Amino acid sequence: MNIQDIAQKAGTSIATVSRALNNSGYVKAETKQRILKIVEENNFVPSAIARSLSRSETGNIGVIVPDIENPFFSKLIVALEERIQGTGYNLIFLTSDEQREKEQRLINMIEQQRVSGLIMAPVAEDNKISRRLLLQLEEKNIPVALVDRDLLDSNLDGVFMDNLAGAYAGVEALIKAGHQRIGIITGPITSKPGKERLDGYLKALQEYGLKLGRDYIIKGDFKIQSGYEGIKKLLALPTPPTAVFTSNNLMTLGCLNYLNEAKYQIGRQISLVGFDEIEVLKLIGYPLSIIDRDVSLQGNLVMDILLEKIRLLGKDKKSLARREVKRLTIPYQLILRGSEKLES
Amino acid sequence: MNIQDIAQKAGTSIATVSRALNNSGYVKAETKQRILKIVEENNFVPSAIARSLSRSETGNIGVIVPDIENPFFSKLIVALEERIQGTGYNLIFLTSDEQREKEQRLINMIEQQRVSGLIMAPVAEDNKISRRLLLQLEEKNIPVALVDRDLLDSNLDGVFMDNLAGAYAGVEALIKAGHQRIGIITGPITSKPGKERLDGYLKALQEYGLKLGRDYIIKGDFKIQSGYEGIKKLLALPTPPTAVFTSNNLMTLGCLNYLNEAKYQIGRQISLVGFDEIEVLKLIGYPLSIIDRDVSLQGNLVMDILLEKIRLLGKDKKSLARREVKRLTIPYQLILRGSEKLES
DNA sequence: GATAAATATGTAAACGCTTACATTTATTTA
DNA sequence: TAAATAAATGTAAGCGTTTACATATTTATC
Numbered sequence: 075m076n077i078q079d080i081a082q083k084a085g086t087s088i089a090t091v092s093r094a095l096n097n098s099g100y101v102k103a104e105t106k107q108r109i110l111k112i113v114e115e116n117n118f119v120p121s122a123i124a125r126s127l128s129r130s131e132t133g134n135i136g137v138i139v140p141d142i143e144n145p146f147f148s149k150l151i152v153a154l155e156e157r158i159q160g161t162g163y164n165l166i167f168l169t170s171d172e173q174r175e176k177e178q179r180l181i182n183m184i185e186q187q188r189v190s191g192l193i194m195a196p197v198a199e200d201n202k203i204s205r206r207l208l209l210q211l212e213e214k215n216i217p218v219a220l221v222d223r224d225l226l227d228s229n230l231d232g233v234f235m236d237n238l239a240g241a242y243a244g245v246e247a248l249i250k251a252g253h254q255r256i257g258i259i260t261g262p263i264t265s266k267p268g269k270e271r272l273d274g275y276l277k278a279l280q281e282y283g284l285k286l287g288r289d290y291i292i293k294g295d296f297k298i299q300s301g302y303e304g305i306k307k308l309l310a311l312p313t314p315p316t317a318v319f320t321s322n323n324l325m326t327l328g329c330l331n332y333l334n335e336a337k338y339q340i341g342r343q344i345s346l347v348g349f350d351e352i353e354v355l356k357l358i359g360y361p362l363s364i365i366d367r368d369v370s371l372q373g374n375l376v377m378d379i380l381l382e383k384i385r386l387l388g389k390d391k392k393s394l395a396r397r398e399v400k401r402l403t404i405p406y407q408l409i410l411r412g413s414e415k416l417e418s
Numbered sequence: 419m420n421i422q423d424i425a426q427k428a429g430t431s432i433a434t435v436s437r438a439l440n441n442s443g444y445v446k447a448e449t450k451q452r453i454l455k456i457v458e459e460n461n462f463v464p465s466a467i468a469r470s471l472s473r474s475e476t477g478n479i480g481v482i483v484p485d486i487e488n489p490f491f492s493k494l495i496v497a498l499e500e501r502i503q504g505t506g507y508n509l510i511f512l513t514s515d516e517q518r519e520k521e522q523r524l525i526n527m528i529e530q531q532r533v534s535g536l537i538m539a540p541v542a543e544d545n546k547i548s549r550r551l552l553l554q555l556e557e558k559n560i561p562v563a564l565v566d567r568d569l570l571d572s573n574l575d576g577v578f579m580d581n582l583a584g585a586y587a588g589v590e591a592l593i594k595a596g597h598q599r600i601g602i603i604t605g606p607i608t609s610k611p612g613k614e615r616l617d618g619y620l621k622a623l624q625e626y627g628l629k630l631g632r633d634y635i636i637k638g639d640f641k642i643q644s645g646y647e648g649i650k651k652l653l654a655l656p657t658p659p660t661a662v663f664t665s666n667n668l669m670t671l672g673c674l675n676y677l678n679e680a681k682y683q684i685g686r687q688i689s690l691v692g693f694d695e696i697e698v699l700k701l702i703g704y705p706l707s708i709i710d711r712d713v714s715l716q717g718n719l720v721m722d723i724l725l726e727k728i729r730l731l732g733k734d735k736k737s738l739a740r741r742e743v744k745r746l747t748i749p750y751q752l753i754l755r756g757s758e759k760l761e762s
Numbered sequence: 763g764a765t766a767a768a769t770a771t772g773t774a775a776a777c778g779c780t781t782a783c784a785t786t787t788a789t790t791t792a
Numbered sequence: 793t794a795a796a797t798a799a800a801t802g803t804a805a806g807c808g809t810t811t812a813c814a815t816a817t818t819t820a821t822c
């Protein structure tokens with residue numbers, strides 16, 4: 075069943091059916107009525123594929139995040155969803171699973187699908203291939219906006235956060251609580267948040283004159299397991315740290331998991347400050363101190379940027395080119411709930 | 419840039435380019451080489467839209483879940499993703515946000531997009547419109563498979579779980595722990611899990627000869643807030659329950675949130691058993707007793723069913739029609755960690 | 763009531779691929 | 793070496809829409 079069949083039954087041309095379906099151009103009220111009735115009776119649903127091909131645009135917006143199980147990203151997705159309501163665009167979610175190659179495949183796939191735009195949180199900042207692919211997208215008039223994670227030398231629009239200042243504040247809180255030996259579990263240092271949070275940690279140590287060995291820096295990968303392994307290693311050091319700063323929520327969880335297994339008690343033998351909220355813990359009143367941010371805001375802002383780019387593009391390719399790149403940084407919030415200090 | 423341009427530059431016809439790109443038919447090795455080189459140089463990416471239109475199939479599979487922030491569903495999504503790797507199909511995630519109308523819109527949208535199949539967890543069991551839409555999809559040769567939640571009188575393929583037995587076991591555990599007054603916070607009774615879990619609760623009470631008033635049954639909606647409100651109401655009763663059974667993870671969290679705020683202690687003043695795992699609590703060793711299930715298994719099974727249907731369809735429309743409907747039920751697991759009992 | 767303007771509808775090209783069928787060229791086979 | 797087969801390529805229709813342009817009809821204007 076296609077528009078042709080409907081036209082036939084209604085005794086009109088396909089052009090008229092198309093106009094009736096799209097509320098475009100002139101169609102006599104009764105003709106429209108008749109057509110819609112036939113559409114209804116036959117459960118006709120027009121093909122977005124054919125429409126996209128004809129219009130040379132799909133109205134779909136791709137979203138690529140590294141990890142759908144991370145509440146930060148699912149919350150972000152919800153924000154994106156909310157913001158897109160009523161615009162007529164659809165969102166297509168994809169997850170790169172923290173894998174560079176998969177990310178590359180997905181970008182390619184999304185390009186094949188001829189999306190109207192792409193929002194992405196890249197797996198790694200130094201992924202040259204992804205960078206090239208994204209820049210190509212833009213050349214082909216598919217606007218891109220980054221979120222949370224950046225891509226080196228790409229100068230793409232995006233909404234990030236002040237990771238360095240956030241991590242600095244977190245570590246500072248530990249220092250002020252009296253800690254001298256503070257370990258960190260980093261994210262992949264190839265990712266913007268991973269690197270900047272480490273930098274924040276280093277800066278805090280330096281400014282407060284703490285000189286610590288490199289053993290106190292454990293490389294993680296933003297996943298639970300690496301948090302678990304990380305703190306295990308830290309606590310096995312000859313002079314273990316008395317506090318640990320973790321670079322994201324999942325690794326914080328990994329730490330908590332290990333601490334629980336190994337019967338360490340937060341606030342007694344060890345202190346902890348983590349990056350990003352863990353909603354569940356907040357709800358049950360678990361006293362975890364964290365660096366947080368307004369995820370919804372971040373989502374709204376990046377969606378606004380992308381929609382603006384798409385709109386400009388619709389008007390005129392040139393006006394998009396003239397537009398100034400927008401790279402926003404949202405602030406952090408330090409939320410102290412007790413886990414940063416040891417009981418005296 | 420399209421296949422035409424490539425053909426031009428390569429000095430061949432578009433058919434040859436198409437064959438080179440799809441590894442189909444005969445193409446001389448050097449010709450292919452030449453074509454691929456030109457494709458490469460020009461960063462040409464073929465249009466999936468045009469391909470879909472031409473082939474009359476997209477190779478995209480839609481997935482509609484009610485809540486992306488619920489870890490159960492994000493875990494399910496991961497399982498679906500894993501299972502689809504290597505099949506050549508793509509997944510498109512959409513969330514209905516527990517709203518019936520939105521679900522309907524999404525089904526329509528997915529139909530417009532001419533997906534090759536749909537996996538869905540319906541918001542409500544009694545949604546006649548969604549049912550009609552899904553049955554229509556099947557008539558139009560778009561296979562559907564349900565997951566976790568059912569649709570009344572639809573007899574669609576799907577993978578569910580033994581909610582009744584699970585809830586029964588959970589409540590039974592509370593009874594065996596000595597509780598006589600047990601409240602429940604239900605899901606929407608219009609959803610299969612919501613209804614069946616309530617039935618399991620009622621059955622357990624009956625079999626153990628406990629007669630409780632209707633005040634002990636609080637209607638929730640599978641969201642955090644309703645858990646919070648629910649247990650608040652229960653504890654405000656003249657003779658409040660000593661234990662509560664919650665019908666899903668988010669409502670359990672809502673309960674925990676209230677208990678924390680109101681300074682109730684699990685195991686002292688109140689006992690709790692909830693449906694579905696809460697990973698975070700498990701990791702930190704929080705002694706919450708739950709009814710769980712193998713989410714990955716559920717995802718794998720439903721994907722297998724859908725892929726099988728798609729495959730049959732490819733072979734021959736008739737063989738799909740002849741196929742027997744597959745409705746699987748996966749078992750529950752009762753995991754007792756202590757929250758079911760009160761300290762004596 | 764003639765003319766202009768607004769409304770309604772139709773025709774056909776275009777979007778960018780795939781693929782059945784036709785044709786040409788190279789390789790086997792007898 | 794002619795005939796048969798396999799390999800390589802091309803031609804053109806088709807997928808289901810949208811939309812520019814053309815044409816027909818109605819309504820407004822003087």
